[in-house]
Amino acid sequence: MVPWIGKWFSYPNEFKKAFAANREQQRKLVSHLKETLDPKMCRGFVDAFWIHQDNLEKSGITTSHFHNENLLITIMNLFVAGTETSARTVTWGLFLMAKYPKIQEKVREELSSVVGNRQVQFKDRTELPFTNAVIHETQRLTAVAALGLPHRTSQDITFRGHFIKKGTAVYPFLFSVLSDESKWEKPYTFYPEHFLDKDGKFIQRDAFMVFSAGRRVCPGANLARTEVFIFFTTLLQHFRITFPPGVSEDELLLSPSDSLILNPSNVKLCAVPL
Numbered sequence: 712m713v714p715w716i717g718k719w720f721s722y723p724n725e726f727k728k729a730f731a732a733n734r735e736q737q738r739k740l741v742s743h744l745k746e747t748l749d750p751k752m753c754r755g756f757v758d759a760f761w762i763h764q765d766n767l768e769k770s771g772i773t774t775s776h777f778h779n780e781n782l783l784i785t786i787m788n789l790f791v792a793g794t795e796t797s798a799r800t801v802t803w804g805l806f807l808m809a810k811y812p813k814i815q816e817k818v819r820e821e822l823s824s825v826v827g828n829r830q831v832q833f834k835d836r837t838e839l840p841f842t843n844a845v846i847h848e849t850q851r852l853t854a855v856a857a858l859g860l861p862h863r864t865s866q867d868i869t870f871r872g873h874f875i876k877k878g879t880a881v882y883p884f885l886f887s888v889l890s891d892e893s894k895w896e897k898p899y900t901f902y903p904e905h906f907l908d909k910d911g912k913f914i915q916r917d918a919f920m921v922f923s924a925g926r927r928v929c930p931g932a933n934l935a936r937t938e939v940f941i942f943f944t945t946l947l948q949h950f951r952i953t954f955p956p957g958v959s960e961d962e963l964l965l966s967p968s969d970s971l972i973l974n975p976s977n978v979k980l981c982a983v984p985l
């Protein structure tokens with residue numbers, strides 16, 4: 712189902728090297744922030760972490776989770792989980808707008824009639840059902856985090872007739888629910904109508920699980936929804952997204968490049984100012 716995943720295991724050294732380089736980059740960033748820390752002026756998450764750690768140490772608590780290793784890993788998690796996912800969702804959205812110019816025009820018309828020339832705000836979403844449906848459909852079809860993250864079974868369990876031993880790593884393969892033929896009218900087609908009722912009103916769908924579900928559902932989902940909505944709509948307000956000259960719409964394939972967070976292959980798009 713996901714043949715590219717084999718490559719991750721074929722090149723473990725490449726993976727380890729990339730991880731080590733990333734870690735070194737974050738370490739430098741954190742050291743710089745520590746050197747320039749002013750406890751009276753908190754600049755963000757890392758400063759808040761240091762200040763809290765310092766307070767705990769001053770009160771004699773040395774066994775908390777606020778230690779350097781946790782800080783580094785948390786920052787790496789936030790960068791990986793919080794930037795690639797949202798950025799690639801917007802990239803896919805623009806890619807699909809180039810591939811489906813009539814849908815792009817319909818989004819722009821809705822934006823123009825509801826928002827006009829002012830800056831889009833997240834609360835406008837309720838008045839923009841078609842645009843909202845296009846963004847949801849982009850996320851459904853392209854499933855940037857198709858594989859979810861690994862979980863581990865906390866006990867022996869039999870699931871749909873399959874015995875799974877305690878401690879087994881399991882992946883919530885989200886692409887399966889996002890393309891389930893019993894849930895979606897046209898699972899493999901870009902079809903914003905999946906999220907619209909017959910009167911053109913936006914509808915939520917239970918099978919829309921791009922952020923996974925349950926206790927480990929993506930904690931950044933609300934931030935991601937806001938970011939994706941604001942970036943996508945603002946770009947479409949100001950630019951027409953087209954293919955580069957000489958590239959036909961058929962050449963823009965929906966198959967993603969090999970990666971844990973799925974990205975369109977070899978995309979080059981033009982943003983023409985309006």
Ligand code: HEM
Binds near residue numbers: 856
């Ligand atoms: C379109 C954007 C995003 C998508 C599609 C997405 C999707 C996901 C998915 C599928 C998971 C795995 C959940 C599971 O284990 O079952 C996850 C986990 C996570 N996401 Fe997101 N995410 C997005 C944006 C963000 C943002 C903006 C942040 C934070 C700034 C974030 C932070 C995290 C973290 C920290 C986890 C791990 C949670 C844990 O291990 O319990 N994500 N995300």
